[in-house]
Amino acid sequence: MNWDDSMPMVSIKDVHKAFGDLEVLKGVSMDIKKGEVVCIIGPSGSGKSTLIRCINALNDIQQGSILVEGQEVNDPHLNKLELRKKVGMVFQQYNLFPHKTALENVMMAPIRVLKQSKAEVEKTARALIKKVRLDGKEDSYPGELSGGQQQRVAIARSLAMNPDVMLFDEVTAALDPETVGEVLLTIKDLAEEGMTCILVTHEMNFAREVADHIYFTDRGVIVEHGSPTTFFDEAKDPRTKEFLSQIL
C-alpha cells in the first residue's frame, strides 16, 4: 500500500451510517495524523460510538470512505484481521474475559491471533501490566478488580496487540469518580508516548489537556472542530455553546 507517515493515519470521508431507517451518521469527515490525540464530544445519541466503531469495522457503513493507514475499511473484501492488528479498542464496559486472569487477558490475543510464542508474550504482558500500574495484580481475575483496574487491564490487553491507533469509547463513564483519574492518567501516558488516540469522552478537562484536536458532533454531523483552546473558549455554533454551558 502506498501509504506513508506523512499522510493521515485515519482518514474519514463523508461517512453515512443508518440503522434501518434511523440515520445516525450523516456525512462525517475527519483526518487523524500519526501521533495525534483527537477527542470526540457531543450529546448522547449523536453517533460518537457508532463513528469510532466504524473505524475498526465493528459497524459497517453505507456510504463514504474510511482509510486506516491507506487501507479502505468500507470494502467487502476487507481483511478484518489486518485492520484489527492496527486498531486497538477500549470499551466503556471493559469487557475483560472473566474466566481469565489479568495476565491471561493481556496474553490471549497475541498468542491466539498473532501466534506469538508464550514466553515472549508473557514478558511483554508483564511489562504492559506494569505500565498501567497494576503490578501485583497479574493473577487476579477481573471479578476481583475494581472498575478502574479492570479498565487499565483492558487498555493493556489492547496494547499487547501493538496497535498503531487506539480507540477509546467513554472508557471512564462507568467508573467511580475516584478511579477515573487513574485511567485518564494511563491514557495520558500513552498520548505522551506518541500513540495515535481517538477518544470519545465526557471528561472536558481531560480533553482540554491532552487533545490536539476536538470534534463536536450533534445528530450525526460534526458541528464544530478545532484545537482545545479555540473549541472551549471561542465556540461559535449555538449547539456547541449550549452543550458546553450545560457541561462546564
Add this chain to the structure above:
Amino acid sequence: MESFFDWFRILYDNTGINLPFLYDSYDRARMWNGFLMTIKLSVVALFFSVIIGIIGAWLQNSPLKWTRRIVNGYIQIFRNTPPLVQLYFFYFAIGALLPKVSNGYGGEVPILGGFAWAAISLSFFAGAFNVEIFRSGMEAVPKSMTEAAEALGFSRLQIYKDITLPLAFRVVLPALNNNLVNLVKTTTLAYAIAVPEMLYESNQIWSDNVNVTEMMIFLLLAYFFLVGVLVWGMNRWERSLKIPGFGT
C-alpha cells in the same frame, strides 16, 4: 471373597432373599457385564451428546439460513418424539437399510449392532436437548464481550472456543447436569433392542430365578448409585470451574 459371596447363599437358604448375582458365579458375571455395559453406553452417549450440543449450538448461530433450519429441525424431531420410538427407528428402519457384512462363519450380520444403534440414538436424543442448553448459555454471554474479542482480531471460531463456550459452560452446568442424569436413566431403553445392559441382564436373572422383587430393589439401588456418582462428579466439576468474583 468366596466366603463373602457364600454368605448370600446362606442368606437365601435361611431367609428366602435370593440374590444369585452375588453367590452364583455365572449370574455374577452376567450382572457385572451388564453393569459395565450400562457404564459404557452412558459414557459414549454422554460424550457424543455433549459434542453434538457444542457443534449444534455453533451451527445454530451460522449466518446460513439452511444450516440453522436443519439444526432446528433436528432439535424439534428429537425433542418431540419418544426416545424409544427413536431407538426403534434407528435400529429397525435405518439398520435395515444398511448393508450387511460377513461374520466370518459364512453368515451375515448387520454392519452396526444393537450397542452402536443405542449409542447413536441416545446421543442424538440427549444431543438435541444439549444444543438448546448450550444455546441458552451462549445467549447469557453479553455481545459486548464477544465484540471485545472481535476487536482484538479473534475469528468467529476462536471467539466461540475461547470465550463463548467456556463462559456458556459455566452458566449451563446445572441444566446440563439434569439432562445427563436423564440420559443415564434412558440407557435402560437399550433393553428393547437386546443390548445386554444392566436392566437386560437383570431380566435374564429374574427369569431364571423368579426373584423379581429382589432384582427390582437391586436395580433401583444400582441406578441410584450410578446417577449419584455422576451428580457428585458434575458438582465437583462445577465447583472447580468457579471463577473468583464471577456471577453465580
